Amino acid sequence: MISGSRPDVVGCYHSGGMTHFHPARFDELERQSIGISRILRTFNFKPESTILVVSIVPEILQFAPFEKAVQQLGMYGINAESTNYDAGRIESIARQFDTPAICGIGAASLEGLKMFGHDPEKVFAGRTVWARPDAYDAVKAMDGVDARRIVILGPAVAYECAHGGIHYDSRDWSLSGQRGTLHLSSRMPRITPVADVDTGVVGALLDTACTCGTRENLISVG
Numbered sequence: 482m483i484s485g486s487r488p489d490v491v492g493c494y495h496s497g498g499m500t501h502f503h504p505a506r507f508d509e510l511e512r513q514s515i516g517i518s519r520i521l522r523t524f525n526f527k528p529e530s531t532i533l534v535v536s537i538v539p540e541i542l543q544f545a546p547f548e549k550a551v552q553q554l555g556m557y558g559i560n561a562e563s564t565n566y567d568a569g570r571i572e573s574i575a576r577q578f579d580t581p582a583i584c585g586i587g588a589a590s591l592e593g594l595k596m597f598g599h600d601p602e603k604v605f606a607g608r609t610v611w612a613r614p615d616a617y618d619a620v621k622a623m624d625g626v627d628a629r630r631i632v633i634l635g636p637a638v639a640y641e642c643a644h645g646g647i648h649y650d651s652r653d654w655s656l657s658g659q660r661g662t663l664h665l666s667s668r669m670p671r672i673t674p675v676a677d678v679d680t681g682v683v684g685a686l687l688d689t690a691c692t693c694g695t696r697e698n699l700i701s702v703g
Contacts (some may be wrong), residue, residue: 535585568593603626646691
């Protein structure tokens with residue numbers, strides 16, 4: 482831990498079947514937003530658009546940088562919880578604000594939409610939807626939906642760009658492949674350093690450049 486530093490937020494991540502609390506500062510989250518903003522630019526969302534982020538409070542480490550990137554590009558972020566019971570709010574926000582993109586959809590949100598009588602395919606039609614691994618295949622199968630992956634890597638997240646590359650913030654984080662899964666370590670100064678965290682994600686590092694032009698490094702998952 483950095484001497485004399487106090488956290489602004491405390492989030493958590495999962496590794497090795499356990500939940501780990503992770504204190505962080507706002508400037509760390511702000512720094513990570515720079516790489517995410519490059520990924521968002523590949524989609525050409527209009528300025529002043531409203532982007533919906535679906536997450537839970539302990540995921541502030543993972544999704545606050547995305548929300549900051551949205552703001553940096555002159556757009557507005559709005560939130561809903563990634564639970565069955567808040568799925569009705571997802572439909573309402575998407576409809577009322579005509580959101581071009583939704584980030585963080587998981588299986589609970591899909592089940593909740595159906596529970597409230599909404600067809601997820603109709604709710605997501607014409608939008609870019611970043612889906613969690615437990616919902617990606619279902620969203621990908623929906624007609625008229627631009628399905629994109631998000632991959633949660635402990636306290637970090639990799640996002641798929643408009644050209645199909647899955648990027649992680651390679652300035653703040655380093656990844657290595659060990660024993661069949663990706664392991665995460667921090668590269669920049671942090672109040673809580675991360676060293677060799679097993680993300681549990683089966684994947685590989687790619688040494689190719691993405692056609693989107695974004696310089697953030699690539700991974701493949703599967």
